[in-house]
Amino acid sequence: MSTDTVKAVSVAPPAVKSARARRKNSYLADFGLPLAVLALIIGFAYFVTYVVLSEDRRFLLPPLHEVIRVSFLDADNRAQILEALWRTTVIAMVGLFFSVALGMVFAVVMASARWLERSLFPYAVVLQAIPILALVPLMGFWFGFGFTARVIVCVICSIFPIIANTLFGLQSVEPGHRDLFRLRGAKPGVVLSKLLIPAALPSVFTGLRISAGASVIGAIVGDTYFRQGEPGIGILIDLFRSRLQSEQLFGAIIASSLLGIVVFAFFTWLSRRLVGHWHASGRL
Amino acid sequence: MSTDTVKAVSVAPPAVKSARARRKNSYLADFGLPLAVLALIIGFAYFVTYVVLSEDRRFLLPPLHEVIRVSFLDADNRAQILEALWRTTVIAMVGLFFSVALGMVFAVVMASARWLERSLFPYAVVLQAIPILALVPLMGFWFGFGFTARVIVCVICSIFPIIANTLFGLQSVEPGHRDLFRLRGAKPGVVLSKLLIPAALPSVFTGLRISAGASVIGAIVGDTYFRQGEPGIGILIDLFRSRLQSEQLFGAIIASSLLGIVVFAFFTWLSRRLVGHWHASGRL
Amino acid sequence: MAVAIPETAAGLRFVSTGMEYPDGTVALEGVDLDVRPGQFVSVVGPSGCGKSTLLRLASRLEHHTSGEVAVDPHALAYVFQDATLLPWRSVKKNVALFCELRGDGKADIARRVQEAIDLVGLTGFENHYPHQLSGGMRMRASVARCLTVDPGVFLFDEPFGALDEISRQKLNDDLQTLFHAQKFAALFVTHSIAEAVYLSTEVVVMSGRPGRILDRVPVPFAYPRDPQIRYSEEFAHLCARVSQSLAGKEH
Amino acid sequence: MAVAIPETAAGLRFVSTGMEYPDGTVALEGVDLDVRPGQFVSVVGPSGCGKSTLLRLASRLEHHTSGEVAVDPHALAYVFQDATLLPWRSVKKNVALFCELRGDGKADIARRVQEAIDLVGLTGFENHYPHQLSGGMRMRASVARCLTVDPGVFLFDEPFGALDEISRQKLNDDLQTLFHAQKFAALFVTHSIAEAVYLSTEVVVMSGRPGRILDRVPVPFAYPRDPQIRYSEEFAHLCARVSQSLAGKEH
Amino acid sequence: ACGGGSSDAGSDGQGVQVAASAAADSASYLADACPATVVMQADWNPESEHGALYQMLGGDVKIDTDKKRVTGTLVDTEGNDTGVKLEIRAGGPAIGYDSVTNQMYTDPDIMMGYVSTDDAMIAAGTKQPVTAVVAPTEISPTSIMWDPETYPDVKTIADVKKAGIKVRYTNGLAYMDYLTSTGKLSADQVDGSYDGSPGNFVADAGKAAQQGYASAEPYLYKNEISQWGKELAYDLVANSGYQIYVQALSMPSEKVAENSACLKKLVPIIQAAQIDFLNDPADANALIVKLVEEYDTGWQYSAGVADYSVKTQKDLGIVSNGPDSTLGNMDMDRVQKLIDEMQPILSGKGVDVPADLKAEDIATNEFVDMSIGL
Numbered sequence A, B: 001m002s003t004d005t006v007k008a009v010s011v012a013p014p015a016v017k018s019a020r021a022r023r024k025n026s027y028l029a030d031f032g033l034p035l036a037v038l039a040l041i042i043g044f045a046y047f048v049t050y051v052v053l054s055e056d057r058r059f060l061l062p063p064l065h066e067v068i069r070v071s072f073l074d075a076d077n078r079a080q081i082l083e084a085l086w087r088t089t090v091i092a093m094v095g096l097f098f099s100v101a102l103g104m105v106f107a108v109v110m111a112s113a114r115w116l117e118r119s120l121f122p123y124a125v126v127l128q129a130i131p132i133l134a135l136v137p138l139m140g141f142w143f144g145f146g147f148t149a150r151v152i153v154c155v156i157c158s159i160f161p162i163i164a165n166t167l168f169g170l171q172s173v174e175p176g177h178r179d180l181f182r183l184r185g186a187k188p189g190v191v192l193s194k195l196l197i198p199a200a201l202p203s204v205f206t207g208l209r210i211s212a213g214a215s216v217i218g219a220i221v222g223d224t225y226f227r228q229g230e231p232g233i234g235i236l237i238d239l240f241r242s243r244l245q246s247e248q249l250f251g252a253i254i255a256s257s258l259l260g261i262v263v264f265a266f267f268t269w270l271s272r273r274l275v276g277h278w279h280a281s282g283r284l
Numbered sequence C, D: 001m002a003v004a005i006p007e008t009a010a011g012l013r014f015v016s017t018g019m020e021y022p023d024g025t026v027a028l029e030g031v032d033l034d035v036r037p038g039q040f041v042s043v044v045g046p047s048g049c050g051k052s053t054l055l056r057l058a059s060r061l062e063h064h065t066s067g068e069v070a071v072d073p074h075a076l077a078y079v080f081q082d083a084t085l086l087p088w089r090s091v092k093k094n095v096a097l098f099c100e101l102r103g104d105g106k107a108d109i110a111r112r113v114q115e116a117i118d119l120v121g122l123t124g125f126e127n128h129y130p131h132q133l134s135g136g137m138r139m140r141a142s143v144a145r146c147l148t149v150d151p152g153v154f155l156f157d158e159p160f161g162a163l164d165e166i167s168r169q170k171l172n173d174d175l176q177t178l179f180h181a182q183k184f185a186a187l188f189v190t191h192s193i194a195e196a197v198y199l200s201t202e203v204v205v206m207s208g209r210p211g212r213i214l215d216r217v218p219v220p221f222a223y224p225r226d227p228q229i230r231y232s233e234e235f236a237h238l239c240a241r242v243s244q245s246l247a248g249k250e251h
Numbered sequence E: 001a002c003g004g005g006s007s008d009a010g011s012d013g014q015g016v017q018v019a020a021s022a023a024a025d026s027a028s029y030l031a032d033a034c035p036a037t038v039v040m041q042a043d044w045n046p047e048s049e050h051g052a053l054y055q056m057l058g059g060d061v062k063i064d065t066d067k068k069r070v071t072g073t074l075v076d077t078e079g080n081d082t083g084v085k086l087e088i089r090a091g092g093p094a095i096g097y098d099s100v101t102n103q104m105y106t107d108p109d110i111m112m113g114y115v116s117t118d119d120a121m122i123a124a125g126t127k128q129p130v131t132a133v134v135a136p137t138e139i140s141p142t143s144i145m146w147d148p149e150t151y152p153d154v155k156t157i158a159d160v161k162k163a164g165i166k167v168r169y170t171n172g173l174a175y176m177d178y179l180t181s182t183g184k185l186s187a188d189q190v191d192g193s194y195d196g197s198p199g200n201f202v203a204d205a206g207k208a209a210q211q212g213y214a215s216a217e218p219y220l221y222k223n224e225i226s227q228w229g230k231e232l233a234y235d236l237v238a239n240s241g242y243q244i245y246v247q248a249l250s251m252p253s254e255k256v257a258e259n260s261a262c263l264k265k266l267v268p269i270i271q272a273a274q275i276d277f278l279n280d281p282a283d284a285n286a287l288i289v290k291l292v293e294e295y296d297t298g299w300q301y302s303a304g305v306a307d308y309s310v311k312t313q314k315d316l317g318i319v320s321n322g323p324d325s326t327l328g329n330m331d332m333d334r335v336q337k338l339i340d341e342m343q344p345i346l347s348g349k350g351v352d353v354p355a356d357l358k359a360e361d362i363a364t365n366e367f368v369d370m371s372i373g374l
C-alpha cells in the first residue's frame, strides 16, 4: 500500500452544482453524440457520392440533399411516398400486432411443457426459414392477393423473434419466484399474468425490437408479391428502381427505414416505461 | 385444515423402478409426442392436397410422398437439390459466422456506453429494415454479383437478432457480478471474457436460434439477386417455380427448411452443452 | 414401505423421509418428524445439513426419494432463505402478492399489507422497489408477505438471520404472539440457538450431511413467554443442551 | 469542504462522509472513521442503517455525496452481503476468480483455492455449481474467494450470518488467525455483537437511518485471542455496552 | 460447371465456325476502329430474341459460368474474324435484375446494351441518356395472353378490357402505364404482381390474363408446363399502338460520337447477323441453349422454345424490315410519336422526361446500312 495510491484515490465529493452539470452532460451524450455520429455517416455518404463515385455512377448513391429535395420537398412525390408508406405502416402494424399476440401465445404454450416445445419449435423455425416466394400461389389461393396475404407475410417475417425471446424470457424466470406461486397453489392463468409475463417482459421487448424492423421488411416483401389493393412502399421502391429514379428510390428507402426506426424507438420507449424501473435492459 | 386434504396429499415416495420408468416416459415425451405432432401436420397436408385442393390445383401442394419420390428418391433430382443446398449452406454458414462475430462486437461496443448504444442502434435497425432489393445495384458495383454479395445479404438478414440479444444479455448482467470485477480492477478485456460473454451467452443463443433461420433465408434471398458464381437452392426454387415443377419445388423448400432446422438444432444442442449446467434456457 | 399416515393428521409429518438430489447428494436420511397445529418446532444444524431441503419437502416444492411426507398444503406459508421478492413489484405490491393470489378484496389487502409492513418495520418504504432495499429490509418484506395469509402451516428458513439483535428480538416477540393467537404448525430453521429455544415447543438438532435428527429438545415454557425468560437458568440450560448436541457431544 | 487527507494514509478513511441515493434516501450522514492496517473495526447497527452502503463507499463501488473517502483500492477484498457467485462457474472456479483476475499461475491458483475451500469447509463440493449449494455453503464459497488474495483492506458484509454457531466460531477463529498474521485493515459488518467484540480492535455502533456513528467501543484484548475470552467478564461487559448503545441507551 | 471457371464450347458445331480473317482493308475489319473486345450487355438470360448477338460469335467461345458471360471472336456474315472479340453478358438475374442503362453507366467496359425505346425515354428523364444505334427487332413480342377456353370471345386487348379480366403484369413496365392512361385497359383491372412464374395463372385456372412474350410463353405453357398443357390466346401490346423498339442496341449518348468509326462498321455486321440468324438459327440457338444450361441461373431454355421463338419472330414480323426494306433502322416518326404520347404519361408518374425530348436524342440511324434487309 503505497502513499501515492491512496493520494490518487482521495476523491472529493461531487459538488452541488454537479447535478445540473451531469444532466447537461447526459443531454450531450443522449442527443449530441448520436447526432455527431449521424453527421459522420451523412458525411461518409457524401464522400461516396462525390469522391468514390464518378459522375456517371452517382445514381448508385445520389447526393442526400437531392434525395430530400426530390422526394420530400416536391409535394407530389412526398405525397406519393408518404401515402405508400402509410399503407405499408398499416400492414406492418397489423402484422406486428398478430405476431406479438400469436407469438406470445405460442411461446407460452411451448414453455408449459418440454414436449410441446420440442414438438412445436421446429415448425416455428420452418415458418421463419421458408422462402415466402415459394408459397405465394398457395397463399394467394387461400387468402387472395391483397391485405390478408400481405399481413400474413408480415407475420411470417416477424413472429419468430417474438416466439424465441418470449420463450427465453419464460425459461429465465427464477425458480425461486416460480416456487412462490406454486407454494400458494396459484392457477396457471394467475401465474401467467402475475409472474411469467412480467418476468419475461424485458426479453419480449428484445423480441419486439427485432420484430419492429422485420415487420417493416415483411410488409415490403408482402407488397412485392401481393399487389392487389392499395400499393405500399415496396411497390414504389420496385417502381422507382425499374424507372431509374434514384433520388426517389433512396427517398423511399429512407422513409421505410425511418418507419423501422420509429417502431423500434416506440418499443424502446415502451420498454423503458414498463420495465425500466426494475430491469437494466429497459434503461436506454 | 381438514382431514381430507392431508389424506389427499399423503405422497408415497417415487419407487426405485421409477427412474427407468421416468426415462421411458421422457423418451416418449421427447420423441414420441413430437413425432405425433409431425404425423398430425403431415395428415393436414394430405388433407389439403386431396380434399381442399381440386385436382388441377394440386400442384399448389402436391402429395408429400410424390414430393419425396420425385425430389429425393430420384438420384438426379436428389443430387441437384443437395448440391444446391450445399452451396446455400456454405453461404448461410459463412454469413452466420460473420453475423455472430460482427454482431457480438457491435453489441459489446454498444453496451460499453449509453451514447454509443443510442448512436449506433438506429443504424443496425436501418440495416435490418432496409429492402435489400434497393441496394442491389450499389452492392453489385462494390462487391460483384457473386459469393461476396450473397454473404453480405445473408449477414444483413441475420445480424440484427444477434446484436439485439447480445445487447440484452450484456445489459442483464447482474450488478453484483459487475461489482465483483470492478472491485478487483479487472481490465475490460477480462471483464468481457470472464463476465460479460458468459453471462450473455444464454441470450446470445436465443439470438443464434433466430439467426439460424434468418441466415438460411438470407442465403436464399441473396441467391435471388446475386446469381453469379455457383447457384444455390434459392435459384433452384425459382427454377422449379417458373416451371411449376411442384414436387421438386416442395422438395427444395423442405430441404431448405431442414437446413434451417438443422442449424437451429445445432445451436440448441450447443446451448445445452455450454449453458445447460447453469441456465434453464439451455435445458431443452 | 407404506407407512400408514393417520387420517386425522393435520400440519406436517415426515416418516423416515430421505431425499437424494439428482446429482447424488444425499441431503436427508430417515427423518421422522411431526409438527401438529400448536407446535412450534425449530431446526438447528450445521450449514448444508439439509434444513432447507426439509422445508422444501414439507412445502412439496421438492420431492422426497424415500419414506413418506404428509402435509396440508392449504394455507401454507414459507419464508424462503432468500427474500425472493419480485423485482418488478414495489414493497407494498410484493407483500400483497399472497393476498392477491388468494383473491382477497382490495380494501382487505390494503389493510393486511399495511399491518404486515408496519409489523416488520418497513413503514415508509411501501413504494420502494426491492433493489432499493438493504438485505435485511428485503428479508423483512419477505416475512411480511407471509404474515398476510393466516397460514395453517408456517415454514421459516432463517427469516431473521440478516437482522440486528434488536429487530430480531422484536420480531421474535411478534411472531410468538402470532403463534399463540393462531396456533399454526410452525417449522422454523435458525442458526440462533437462543432464538430456537425462545420460540419453540421443541428444538430439533440435525447432524451434518446427510441430515438426520440427532436430538430433540422439548421446551417446556408456556406461551406467552416473557422476554425475560431468556435470562433464566432453565433457558441457559436448554441452550447449552442444544449447543452440545450440535457440537456432537452426548449429553 | 476540502478536508486534508494525510498523505501517509493507508487503509481506509471516512471524513464526515455522507451518502444520499438518487431516490433521496439518505443512507449515511457525517461518518468519521479510520481503519489503519492492523485495525479490525466491526460495525453493528439496525437493519437498513447504511452498513452495506458504508462498505460500498469504502470499495468505491458507490460514490459518496458529501465529505471525503480515501481508500487504497489495490488488494481490496470484499465479502458481499449476497454470495454473488457466478452461476456458470463451479465452486472451485468461483473461488479461483480473484486469483485469475490477478493473473496468478495455474499451480498457485490451484493451491490457494484448495486451501481456501478447505478452510471454509467446502471440501468435496469443489465441482458443484452454486445452484447445488445451500445458502450457507454459498456464503462460505464467497468468503473463500476473498481469502485467496491476501488483501490489504478487507471488507466483510455479514459474512457468517447464514452459518450455524459452530461453523461460525471456527471461521471466526480462522479469520482472527489470518488477521493476526497479515495485519490488513478490516471493516466488518455483523449483527452478532459477540462476534464483533471477539474479532475486533474496535466496535462501531451505528444509528438507524440515516446512519451515523453512535458509539465506538475499543476492544483491548491482545491477539491471538483465546476462544475462552468469550466467557470472560470483560467480554460480557463490552458486549453489554455495545448492546446498550445499539438499543439507544446512554451508557 | 464447377469451380466457377470457364469452359470452351469446343468445335463440335456449337457456334458459328470462324472461317478466316477479314482483310485489314475490308468493311468488316474492326480491329482498327473498335475496342479489342466489344462488350454487349443483354437484358435477360440468353434467348432467341437475342439471336443476332449470339450469331456474331465465332466457334471459339469461352463461357464464363461464374459471371455469366460468353466471349468469342466477333465474326462477320461470312464467318470471317473481324479482328476483335465479342463478349455478351447475360442480364436479368445475372445482374441482380439491374437495368442495362445502370450497368452501362457503372461499367465503362460495356459498349452497348439492349434498351427499349420506353426505357430510353425514362433514362433521358433520369440523366442517364442512351441512344439506340440499331434495332434488330421491329416489334416487341410483349403481349397480353389469356385462356381461350375461359374467354372464347376475347380476341384483342380491347376485348380484355371489355370483359374486365384481371391482367397480371410486372410492376414498373411502362407499357402498362400507356395502356391504362390511354384507357385501353382500366387501372383497376391490372395487377403488377407478375414475377415470371406461371403459378398464379395456373392456380386460378386461367381466370386472369397475364403478360408474356408471344415468342415464348404460348409454347412454354402448352409444351413445358404440364399443369397447363393447353393453347394460349394472346394479343401483342404493339397492336394497341405501343410501338417501341424493343431491345434496341444502345449506348450512353455521350459515347456515340467517339465510337462512330466502330459503329459505322459494326452496325452493318449486326444487321447482317440478325438476317443470318433468321435464315439459319441452328448454330446460335444451340449455343443459346448451351449457355443457359451452363450459366445455371435458374432460367431454362429448350431447343423447342428456341425454334418456336424464331418461327414466331418471323411469322409475326417481330423481326422484319418494317415499313421500308431495311432491317435494323428505326422509324424516327414512330419514335417521336411514342415520345409525344409517353412524355406526359411518364411525367405524370413522376419521371421527368424532358418535354422537348426528340427522337434523335434517343435513336439514330446514322450507322445503319440501309441496304441490308430481309
Ligand SMILES: Nc1ncnc2c1ncn2[C@@H]1O[C@H](COP(=O)(O)OP(=O)(O)OP(=O)(O)O)[C@@H](O)[C@H]1O
Binding pocket: C021, C022, C023, C025, C026, C027, C045, C046, C047, C048, C049, C050, C051, C052, C053, C054, C081, C209, D131, D132, D133, D134, D135, D136, D137, D162
Ligand atoms: N439443487 C440441488 N442439487 C444438488 N444438491 C443440492 C441442491 N440443493 C441443495 N443441495 C445439497 O443438499 C445439501 C443440503 O442443502 P440444504 O440447502 O438443505 O442445506 P441447509 O441445511 O439449508 O444449509 P444452510 O444452513 O447452509 O442453508 C447440501 O449439501 C447441498 O449441497
Ligand SMILES: Nc1ncnc2c1ncn2[C@@H]1O[C@H](COP(=O)(O)OP(=O)(O)OP(=O)(O)O)[C@@H](O)[C@H]1O
Binding pocket: C131, C132, C133, C134, C135, C136, C137, C162, D021, D022, D023, D025, D026, D027, D046, D047, D048, D049, D050, D051, D052, D053, D054, D081, D209
Ligand atoms: N440502490 C439503492 N437505491 C436507493 N436506496 C437504497 C439503495 N440501496 C440501499 N438503499 C437504502 O439505503 C439505506 C441503507 O441501506 P444499506 O444496504 O446500506 O443498509 P444496511 O445497513 O446494510 O442494512 P442491512 O443490515 O439490512 O443489510 C436503506 O434505507 C436502503 O433502503
Ligand SMILES: Cc1ncc(C[n+]2csc(CCO)c2C)c(N)n1
Binding pocket: E043, E044, E047, E092, E116, E140, E142, E170, E173, E213, E216, E246
Ligand atoms: C421470355 C422473357 N421473359 C422475360 C424477359 C425479361 N424482360 C426483358 S425486357 C422486358 C420488357 C419488355 O418490354 C422483359 C419482361 C425476357 N427478356 N424474356
Ligand SMILES: [Mg+2]
Binding pocket: C051, C052, C053, C081, C157, D134, D135, D136
Ligand atoms: Mg438452508
Ligand SMILES: [Mg+2]
Binding pocket: C134, C135, C136, D051, D052, D053, D081, D157
Ligand atoms: Mg447490508
